[in-house]
Structure formats: structure tokens, C-alpha cells
Amino acid sequence: MGRITAILFDKDGTLFDFHASWGAWAAGVLETLAQGDAGRRGALAAAVGFDEGAGRFRPESPAIAGTAEQIVAEMLPHLPGVGAEELLVWLNAEAARATMRPAVPLAPLMDELRARGLALGVATNEAEGPAHAHLAAASIAGRFAFVAGCDSGHGAKPAPGQLLAFAAATGRVPDEVMMVGDSRHDLAAGRAAGMAAVGVLTGPATRQELADLADAILDDIGGLPDLLDRHAAD
Template sequence: MRGVIFDKDGTLFDFSTTWEAWAAAFLRRAAQGDEARAERAGAAIGFDLLRARFARDSVVIAGTPSEIATDLAPHFPDLSRDALVTLLNQEAARAPQAEAVPLAPLLTGLRARGLALGVATNDAEAPARAHLEEAQVERYFDFIAGSDSGYGGKPRPGQLVAFCEQTGLGPDAVVMVGDSTHDLLAGRAAGMRSIAVLTGLAPREVLAPLADAVLPDIGGLPGWLDGIAAL
């Protein structure tokens, strides 16, 4: 292995801590104080506003801002789709981040192994960079792509192919690490090995059939790499 490309939400950062707070803030802002309207809009994207919890099939888990806006649009006819996407991205950039594991030590160790590192997220690029900068880890990555960066979104492999092109690595030398089936399918489509982590909402039994390995979190990645190197 010579490269690792990570999903962001649910992989580098704990999904629930970040996006439950984001969803509540966004829905109440967009609904302009109409709590019933906010609850209905939340249900449309698989979010229970009263319990502040996502359903496992929520579009927010792996969807792009554009896809989320499409599901929200019937509840906010006063906002254009572009305005909804802008509002989604503004709130996303402010969402609190909880690192899945301490990121700086992990990424430092991976760089010390000579690995190229990337991020491929279905979030927009600007909030993704804001999150990485807030965690003070943006500098560790050779490549950062969002769904609006020109490569498409997962489960299509465009972002992963672009990482290989930018780093000069073949896909057989890169591993994709993510918490959703979208991540793992993108890895397979790109010709990469795929590692699943359980810091998102998808359970092991959903991820395991698509993954080369399932880890509790990205902290197990160095041990997995050592195992591959020993083969």
C-alpha cells in the first residue's frame, strides 16, 4: 500500500456528533422558527428532530448537498434549490467536529510510512476543508475533493481516480477507508481495496460484504497495513 484515501464524515470524524447538531441547526434556521415545519423537513431526510437522531437510511449519511436539497425542497418552496444548497453548506462549515480518533498522531504516523493521503467526501469541498482546518490536519493531505470539486460523488469512483492521477499511484496500491456502502462501492469501482469503519451509522453486517476488512475505527489502520506488508 502506498496511498490511503479517506471518507470524512463517519470516518475521520464521528458522524453522530457532527451531523446531528448540524441537522437540528439547519432545519430550525430554514424553517424560521416553525418547529412543526422543521420536524416535517427533518423526516424527509431521515432525521428525527425531537430525538436528534438519524435513520440508518438517511440521505444525509452518504448523499451530496444537492441530493439533500432535492429531498428538502418540497418543504421550503420559498427557497430555490441553489439557496438550499448554500444554506446547507453554510451550516455544514459550522458543524462541530469530533475526531473519530486523535487525527494528528495517526496521520503523522501514516505520512512517516511514506503514504500519500487523500480525502474524498460527498460533502462540498469548502466545508470539508473548513472541518479539516479546524482539526488542524488539512496539511497532511495531498488531495481533498468534495462532491462539487468536478469529479462527481460516491459511489462513483471519480474522486478516487483523481487521487490516483494526482499522486501517480495505481489503484492497486491505494486503500479506500469509509463508513458507508457508497465509500466501499466507490473503492471497488476504482480498483482499490476497501476498509470499512464503524464510526458512522452503518452496522458491520451491512458493510462487511463489500469490505476487505472491517475496523472499529481508523485507529486500527496501521495494524491492518502491517498485516498487508507481512503477506
């Protein structure tokens, strides 16, 4: 890990606790799409890896690290008469209204990191519109120099396009950037971009699942200042 001058965050499971933010939302979306048909609701839940009993996504769910287009592709066979674009637009609009649960108090942490001279950004496999809506609702939108979604023209993780675009936008070389995320897609993208890769445990992945790709693993992003201090002292 070189000298870190910028941090790029994943959104869901990193800035926001994944299950607390998306469990109830997903249950409501599935109920709406099923239109009272329990069999259809169950088929949709299975298609996107949602455990209705537990109210949370399973580890293999495309909702965890996939794109909105991937989720739509899994749902469409169970929604006759619904078009892909129609469903994508509706899901993105519903996602923008979802209530996000911050993993830690976000504004003071972002302010502390910015006070250290760090450029901050967000890279998500969600669409860019909902990402901006969630950051604004959490009153932290102005803290980020860069926000990219799967539809921003840089591709999606685990490919490194979003990460390299952040480095270019902030005038950094990749080894000055720390990618922070809760999934293997996040950390693999960091590795592919030549960046430091830090995992957090506020998403579905376990410490063991992230270990081989991570330079460090934190319980949550609140541990970043201490990690940066330890790294600077090395």
C-alpha cells in the same frame, strides 16, 4: 490487497464521528429553516431522515452518503419561496461552521501514516469548501495531498471518479490505494476503482451492512497501522 502506498479517507463517519458531529448541527439547521413552525420542522426532518427525538440521522438518510444537492432536493418541497441554489449555498456555509468530533486523535495518526511513506487524501460527498474548513479546524489540512468533494468535478461516490482522480494526482495505480470509509457508497466506490476497501464503524452502518464490500472492517481508523502491518507480513 496489493502493496498499499496511499490511503484515501471518507470524511464524515470516518475521520470524524458521524452522529457526534452532525446531530446537534442538524437540529439547529432544521429549527432555523422551520422558523418556529413545528409542522414544517417535522416535515423537513422526515425529508432528510433525521430522528428529532434521538438527535441523529436514520440509516436511510440522504445526509449519510448523499450529496448536498440531494439533501436540497429533499428539503425544497417544504420550503416554498426558497430557491435550490440559495438553499445549497446557505447549507454549505452552515456546514462549514459545524463542529466536527474526531473519531480518534487525527494529527498523530496522519503523521504516523505519512511517516510510512503513504500519500493521504480525502474524498467526500459533501461540498469541497466545508471539507477544507473541517480539516483546517482539526489542524490536519496540511497532511493531505488531495481533497475532493461532490462539487470538485470528479462526481460523487459510489462512482469511482474521486478515487481515480486521487490515484492520478498522487501518481499511484489503483491497486496501490486503500479506500477507507464508513458507508456502502465508500466501499462500492473503492471496488469500482479497483482499490482495497476498508470499512470503519464510526458512522451509521453496521459491520453486517459493510461486510460484503470490505476487505477488512475496523472499529475506527486508529486500527489502520496494525492492519497495514498485518498486510505487509502476509
